Amino acid sequence: MINYEKYELRNGLKVIVHQDESTPIVAVNLAFDVGARDEDPTMTGLAHFFEHLMFSGSKNAPDYDIQVQNAGGQNNAFTTNDYTNYYITLPKTNLELALWLESDRMFQLNLTSKSLETQRQVVIEEFKQRYLNQPYGNNLAQLRALTYKDHPYKWATIGESIEHIEKVSLDDAMRFYNKFYAPNNCILSICGDVEIESTLQLVEKWFGSIESSTIDRPFYTPEKPQVEQRIKTVEEDVPLNAFLWSFKIGQRTNADFPTADLTSDLLGRDESSLLHQRLAFELNLVSSISSYVTGDRGPGMFIISGKMNDGISFSQVEEEMWKIINELKKSGPSEIELLKVKNKFETAHVYGEMNVMNKAMNLAYSELCHHVSDINKELQNYQNVSSEKIKEWMNEFMIKKNLCQLNVKKSKNG
Amino acid sequence: MDRSLAPKVQNKIELTKLSVEKQTLNGVEINYVNGGSAPLLKLELIYNAGSKYQSQPLVASLAFDILKDGSEQLNGTSFKEAINGLGVYYGFEISKDFGTLSFYVLERNLNELLQIIKDVIISPHLPEREFNRLRLKQKNEFLIDCEKTSFLARQKFAEVLFNESQYGKVAHYEDFDKVEYSMSVNYIHEKIIASPFKFLISGCISDQSKSLVTSFVQSLPIANKGEKENARKPKAKLGKHIIPKDAEQCSIMLGKILPSKTHPDFHKISIANTLLGGYFGSRLMQNIREEKGWTYGIHSSILGYENATSLVIASDILKDKGEAAFDEIRKEIIHLQTELIPLEELDVLKNYLKGKLLKSFDGAFEQIDRFFAVDAFGLNWSYYDDYIQTLSHITPQDIQYAAEKYFKWEEFVLVQAGGMNEKSPHK
Numbered sequence: 032m033i034n035y036e037k038y039e040l041r042n043g044l045k046v047i048v049h050q051d052e053s054t055p056i057v058a059v060n061l062a063f064d065v066g067a068r069d070e071d072p073t074m075t076g077l078a079h080f081f082e083h084l085m086f087s088g089s090k091n092a093p094d095y096d097i098q099v100q101n102a103g104g105q106n107n108a109f110t111t112n113d114y115t116n117y118y119i120t121l122p123k124t125n126l127e128l129a130l131w132l133e134s135d136r137m138f139q140l141n142l143t144s145k146s147l148e149t150q151r152q153v154v155i156e157e158f159k160q161r162y163l164n165q166p167y168g169n170n171l172a173q174l175r176a177l178t179y180k181d182h183p184y185k186w187a188t189i190g191e192s193i194e195h196i197e198k199v200s201l202d203d204a205m206r207f208y209n210k211f212y213a214p215n216n217c218i219l220s221i222c223g224d225v226e227i228e229s230t231l232q233l234v235e236k237w238f239g240s241i242e243s244s245t246i247d248r249p250f251y252t253p254e255k256p257q258v259e260q261r262i263k264t265v266e267e268d269v270p271l272n273a274f275l276w277s278f279k280i281g282q283r284t285n286a287d288f289p290t291a292d293l294t295s296d297l298l299g300r301d302e303s304s305l306l307h308q309r310l311a312f313e314l315n316l317v318s319s320i321s322s323y324v325t326g327d328r329g330p331g332m333f334i335i336s337g338k339m340n341d342g343i344s345f346s347q348v349e350e351e352m353w354k355i356i357n358e359l360k361k362s363g364p365s366e367i368e369l370l371k372v373k374n375k376f377e378t379a380h381v382y383g384e385m386n387v388m389n390k391a392m393n394l395a396y397s398e399l400c401h402h403v404s405d406i407n408k409e410l411q412n413y414q415n416v417s418s419e420k421i422k423e424w425m426n427e428f429m430i431k432k433n434l435c436q437l438n439v440k441k442s443k444n445g
Numbered sequence: 446m447d448r449s450l451a452p453k454v455q456n457k458i459e460l461t462k463l464s465v466e467k468q469t470l471n472g473v474e475i476n477y478v479n480g481g482s483a484p485l486l487k488l489e490l491i492y493n494a495g496s497k498y499q500s501q502p503l504v505a506s507l508a509f510d511i512l513k514d515g516s517e518q519l520n521g522t523s524f525k526e527a528i529n530g531l532g533v534y535y536g537f538e539i540s541k542d543f544g545t546l547s548f549y550v551l552e553r554n555l556n557e558l559l560q561i562i563k564d565v566i567i568s569p570h571l572p573e574r575e576f577n578r579l580r581l582k583q584k585n586e587f588l589i590d591c592e593k594t595s596f597l598a599r600q601k602f603a604e605v606l607f608n609e610s611q612y613g614k615v616a617h618y619e620d621f622d623k624v625e626y627s628m629s630v631n632y633i634h635e636k637i638i639a640s641p642f643k644f645l646i647s648g649c650i651s652d653q654s655k656s657l658v659t660s661f662v663q664s665l666p667i668a669n670k671g672e673k674e675n676a677r678k679p680k681a682k683l684g685k686h687i688i689p690k691d692a693e694q695c696s697i698m699l700g701k702i703l704p705s706k707t708h709p710d711f712h713k714i715s716i717a718n719t720l721l722g723g724y725f726g727s728r729l730m731q732n733i734r735e736e737k738g739w740t741y742g743i744h745s746s747i748l749g750y751e752n753a754t755s756l757v758i759a760s761d762i763l764k765d766k767g768e769a770a771f772d773e774i775r776k777e778i779i780h781l782q783t784e785l786i787p788l789e790e791l792d793v794l795k796n797y798l799k800g801k802l803l804k805s806f807d808g809a810f811e812q813i814d815r816f817f818a819v820d821a822f823g824l825n826w827s828y829y830d831d832y833i834q835t836l837s838h839i840t841p842q843d844i845q846y847a848a849e850k851y852f853k854w855e856e857f858v859l860v861q862a863g864g865m866n867e868k869s870p871h872k
Contacts, residue, residue, distance in 0.1 A: 053481065055461070056807050091448045100726050101793045102454045103800020122800050127452035135448060152738025156694065160741050160761045164693040166592040236446055270588035302513070303525035312522070315578055318585040338585065367530060374532025378551055381485045382534075385808060 032407055033390055036227050037398070042243040043215025046234050047394045047403055049222040051387055057123040057223030060391035061133055062399050064218075065211035066113040067190075068183040068329065069249055076190020077199055079110040080154050081207050085117065087146040089136040102128045110188050113328045114399055120388050123223050127233050133219075134237035137212055144201055154196055158189050166269045167338075170439055174275045177263050178332055178435040182254040215243035220395040222387040254279070254330055260431045264438040271318060272339045273439040274348065277332040278429050280324060284401045288326070289413045290424045295322045295333055296372040297364050297421070298355070303371065305355050306335070316343045316351060328400055333428065345438050360425045363418035376413050456796045458803045460833070462826050463812050468659075472641035472667040475658065478816060479650045480809035484552040486648040487810050490562070491817070494544030494636035497676045497752075501623060502616035503583065508629040509537040509544050510579045511571055512637070516564030524570070528561055541612050541676075542751045542821070544636065555654055559661040566637055567666065576626045584621040591618075594696035594863035595761055597688045602698040602757070602860045605686055610679035612753055639668040643820075647813035676752040681858050685771075688862040695767040695864025699774065700757040701856045706749050706822045710847060712835035714747070717847040720794055721745050721781060722758055724801075728777045729758070737773075739766045751821065756852070764864035771859055781848035785841035795836050802832070 035049040067078050085108065088095050099106045104121030119129045162168045172187040179185035190196050219238070221230055257279060280291050299306045299322030310317045320337030339348060364372075383389045397406040466477040499505040515524025528535060531554040536547050546566075550558045590596040600615045607613030646658060681702060703714060722729035722745025729743045743760035762770050786794075806812055806829075819828045 054807050055458075056804050092451065096725050097793055098451065100724065100797035103456060103458070103796050103803065105801065105804065120804055122455070122458060122803055124455040125452075125800075128454055131448075131452050138448075149735060149738040153734055153741055156739065156761070156763065157741040159693040164594065164761065166589050240446075268592075270592065271585055301525075301529055303522070303529040308522055308525070311582075312578070315581075318582050338589070340581065340585070367526070371526065371530040371532075374551070374554075375529060375534070376532075378485065378532040378534060378549060381483050381551065382549060385481065385483050385485070385810070387807075 035394060037403055038231060040239055042241055044238050045218045045398060047220040048227050048230050049390055051222055052224045054223060054387055055123055056120050056387055057126045057225060058387040058391040059119045059129040060220045060395050061117045062218045062395040063115045064216045064399060065115055066111050067188040068112050068251055075186040075195045077207055078115055079188045080196055080199060081204060082108050082110045082115050083150040083154055084142060084204055085136060088141045090139040090141055091135050092132050093141060095132060098132055112184050112188055130233050130237045138241045140208055142204055147201055155193055158193055162189060167273055170275055174277055174437045177261055177437055178277045179254055181252045183251055184329060210247060213244035214238055214241050216246050218395045218398045220391045222391040257433055261435040264440055266440050266442040269441050272441055275336040275437040277334050277435045278433050280331045280333045280428055282329055282331060283326045287424055290416050290420045291324050291333060293372050293416050294421050294425060295324045297368060298322045299335060309355055310351055316340060316348055356429055360422060363422040369418055373413060380410055456799060458799045460806050463809060465816055470662045471665060473644055473662045475644045477650055478647040478809045478813045481649045486550055486552055488548045489645040490546040491643040492544045492636055492640060493671050493673050495540050495542040497541050497611040502614055502620040503624040504628045504632050505539045507579060508632040509539050511576050511629060512537050512565060512569055514570050514575045517568040517570050518564045520570035531557055533558055556657050559657060563661060569633060571630050573626045580621060594690055594692045597862040598696040598698040598860045601686055601688055605682040605858045606700060606755060607679040608682050609677060611676040612750060613679060639666055640671040641667050645813050645817060647809040679753055683858055685859040687865055689865050690863040692863035694761045695764045696761050696862045697767055697770055698759045699857050699859040700755050703754045703756050703851055705754045712832050713843050713847040714851050716839055717844045718745055718747050719798060724797055732773055732777060733770060739763045767861045767864045775854055778852050778854060786844050791841060798836055
């Protein structure tokens with residue numbers, strides 16, 4: 032249970048404050064409602080590229096990072112298909128500095144062609160380091176493209192290709208900033224040993240005068256219903272054959288999301304999961320296997336992926352996987368199996384509430400997805416999932432015509 | 446309100462160090478760090494069983510892998526269902542010095558977990574079939590890793606820097622055929638069963654939890670001393686080592702041997718390292734990422750093992766900039782040695798490190814890590830007080846001194862993987 036206070040400034044900035052007297056550290060988190068799904072399909076990767084540019088400095092604080100370091104702080108950011116998140120932790124005495132810095136870069140970012148060019152190169156190197164220079168590094172992006180044909184989730188946050196990143200101009204970046212980086216498109220959360228009243232005064236002081244803007248959000252083309260199973264095989268220079276499956280599922284805020292999440296835990300969360308027990312432990316068909324749900328604000332994916340032992344065929348693995356899935360569809364998990372995944376969820380949940388940075392991120396994200404109060408209903412929602420619900424859910428979603436399957440075959444010379 | 450006036454920053458920190466309650470029972474040293482209010486505990490059983498003790502590569506890591514099959518009483522699927530059924534997150538892992546069993550457990554399930562742990566460490570179930578499966582799994586992972594230039598660089602770096610020491614022994618493809626089931630089983634018998642361990646417990650610990658821990662420890666049949674052994678002294682193979690590979694980027698890794706944490710200059714070296722490449726504002730990050738855009742990141746760190754300490758600089762970089770990056774790193778080191786750090790930059794560095802230290806003491810789980818990081822070297826909490834003292838008083842001359850004395854370029858080993866396919870490699 033996290034206690035919090037929520038306010039909204041006249042310019043639309045939502046503020047969530049949570050008091051935790053046990054720590055000398057304060058966490059400040061800003062979630063902007065802009066992600067890769069908001070990009071122009073001809074210039075993908077811009078939301079993430081822009082995240083890098085947010086560290087270029089602002090009118091009154093040309094040296095963002097140095098200011099944070101000088102206040103004893105640590106900061107970073109990430110971009111997903113749904114949103115862009117910036118966070119700082121610093122000694123609680125320096126909270127106001129963080130608010131000053133964040134408000135200044137929301138208000139008047141100082142973009143130069145020098146920083147644009149340098150960060151363009153950095154992002155291209157990031158693209159290579161994380162996606163291209165890793166075996167299997169690009170497979171998730173390929174699965175995404177196979178799963179979504181219409182919806183902007185079809186491209187990865189890093190972008191569809193390096194060419195898209197190469198063509199971003201200073202004007203493109205400024206337009207993106209003016210369009211999305213406004214107080215009414217942001218949720219600010221603050222967690223730590225802070226006093227609510229004075230914290231809000233500080234927020235008002237630094238953010239209150241920033242003007243809101245009209246957020247011109249693109250229309251997210253809905254995905255047309257899939258009518259049959261999609262299978263794609265790619266050949267790559269990898270040491271082991273691999274497979275990635277995705278079943279299309281609903282969005283995070285749907286009532287059935289905890290059911291989907293616990294189903295993925297039952298099938299592939301850890302070594303005790305059904306798929307791991309059967310395919311790795313008993314039959315020795317795969318070297319690794321796991322499953323999870325993406326938990327997006329829009330239509331999500333239930334992903335099962337694994338790497339196969341030498342000499343095992345794709346069809347052998349498929350057959351065994353369907354056996355497990357179909358058994359679970361038919362009889363549902365036993366009480367013990369269900370209690371296991373609920374207990375693991377609870378441990379992770381308790382752990383997640385032990386640290387102010389996690390709490391600040393989760394509060395803001397919860398508000399972004401729907402409403403901050405959802406955060407305190409989550410544990411109960413998971414406890415309420417029954418074996419019957421899991422059966423029903425699986426019979427609706429885990430069917431062949433809802434499946435997109437990527438087979439990664441090692442090339443002959445590999 | 447005037448935006449051009451930055452709010453005042455306060456840089457005095459006060460570390461709240463929780464007390465470490467020590468108790469030695471039945472040869473086992475228990476350390477409690479009690480704090481927080483969440484009903485979650487972290488348990489760590491730390492054995493002197495890291496890879497430096499093994500007769501050949503993979504023996505120790507496979508030994509700890511196979512322990513995950515459970516005990517004679519509860520094994521295979523039943524074991525995994527039982528421990529996960531309690532909602533426990535666990536890891537059985539080895540480092541160069543230690544083998545560690547770690548657990549996060551809800552307080553209400555502590556008693557049941559302790560029973561499970563006890564069975565595993567007294568009478569582990571060690572099926573040969575599972576050993577073979579895990580060996581194949583590790584081999585597959587190894588094959589995947591070998592496609593990564595960063596992995597190839599790291600392997601080579603350990604070999605050349607820690608040459609002749611156990612710390613430099615890394616696994617090669619053929620080692621997967623040489624390691625045998627009986628070796629890992631013997632390892633478990635020699636190093637785990639009947640051996641004492643260091644027991645770290647952190648979180649909100651009730652008296653009841655303590656008495657459960659006490660009876661658990663007292664019931665163990667500890668029969669040997671589990672003594673430490675030292676790794677041999679490394680004889681670094683200086684100079685540059687190249688691993689050709691056709692890849693999108695090249696990975697560089699370079700470094701040298703340093704004095705250990707117990708050395709009086711260590712804090713100064715550590716601060717000089719942060720300036721060089723230990724934070725976002727570091728000289729290397731500013732030069733090679735923020736100025737030149739050659740890389741997504743470059744980092745310099747100090748890795749301390751029981752019998753050797755090293756400086757490690759690593760980066761994945763534009764494939765034709767490997768050579769140039771070495772040169773830039775050398776220039777930045779020479780710069781540290783020949784020019785005093787401006788006072789403004791030093792202030793930022795000191796303030797950053799104070800905040801980082803404060804955060805690293807935030808909560809019982811963090812504090813137990815800080816405790817073990819010094820305890821493993823025979824040091825105690827005063828290490829951090831000395832560190833704060835050094836941070837408060839360090840001068841530009843101190844940093845220059847540390848860089849001159851401890852970052853000598855001719856003592857570096859350099860490794861590059863990838864990015865050289867256009868030339869034939871030599872040396």
